[in-house]
Amino acid sequence: MNGYFFDMDGTLYNNRFHEVSEKTFKMLNELQSQGHFVALSTSRCQSELKNLPSCMRSFQFDCMISDGGALILDKHKEILEMNCIPKETMRSIDQFCKERNLEYRYSTRGGNYFGTPYSSFAHNIYFELYLNSPVYKPYKEDEVLNVLLFCQGETKEALRPLIKNLGYVEYPDCFELRANQVDKATAVKKIIDAHAFETTYCFGDGTNDIDMLKLADVGVAMGNACDALKEVSDVVIGRVDEDGIYNFLMGK
CATH class of the missing domain: 3.30.1240.10 (Hypothetical Protein, Haloacid Dehalogenase-like Hydrolase; Chain: A; domain 2)
Known part of the structure; x- marks a missing residue:
């Protein structure tokens, strides 16, 4: 079983057109059907996730990391860990x-x-x-x-x-x-430590994804990612509006 951790905005979700492409959504379902662990790692809070397209609101991630790593929920949206600012x-x-x-x-x-x-x-x-x-x-x-x-x-x-x-x-x-020492990477590491993933993939596009990509076995930067993220990534794939995730994973 591999672990796949996805940022939302600019990675799964195309902000410009307010959409998650059919191919991207198809790939998320395909990964789960193959027995892989599919997780979200976003700076959005839970309330902001409610504004996403319906396919994303209904998709059951195996784990959901939100608020930049401060909140970790399991697939049933039960709290695994919550770290608050003093x-x-x-x-x-x-x-x-x-x-x-x-x-x-x-x-x-x-x-x-x-x-x-x-x-x-x-x-x-x-x-x-x-x-x-x-x-x-x-x-x-x-x-x-x-x-x-x-x-x-x-x-x-x-x-x-x-x-x-x-x-x-x-x-x-x-x-x-x-809170101190809380970010996407520390949250992802806690999930990795609790599982025996064969390979861990992390996908992102922004500066807040840098440490998360460094942590992964395969750090994947979107084609629309900032230069700083591309520099630390293992691979740069197509843009979010070019079905970059789908094409990359289909070609593995």
């Missing part, structure tokens, strides 16, 4: 954002919210991903799995001391924050 740190993040009028979104096991009032900038980011914008719900001691904090320039530098003990991925316009 509440003291969340209170500091919330205060930091309120003092500077920054927008941030936080996810919990059951929801996805803006902790501060949001602008058209944040709304448009979600619109471009075909996601419903989270509602505004001030933070009140929730168990938080993942935070997207929108900031740039000097504000980023002011934030760094506050998040030094968290796991994070930095993007041009935001930070994605998680």
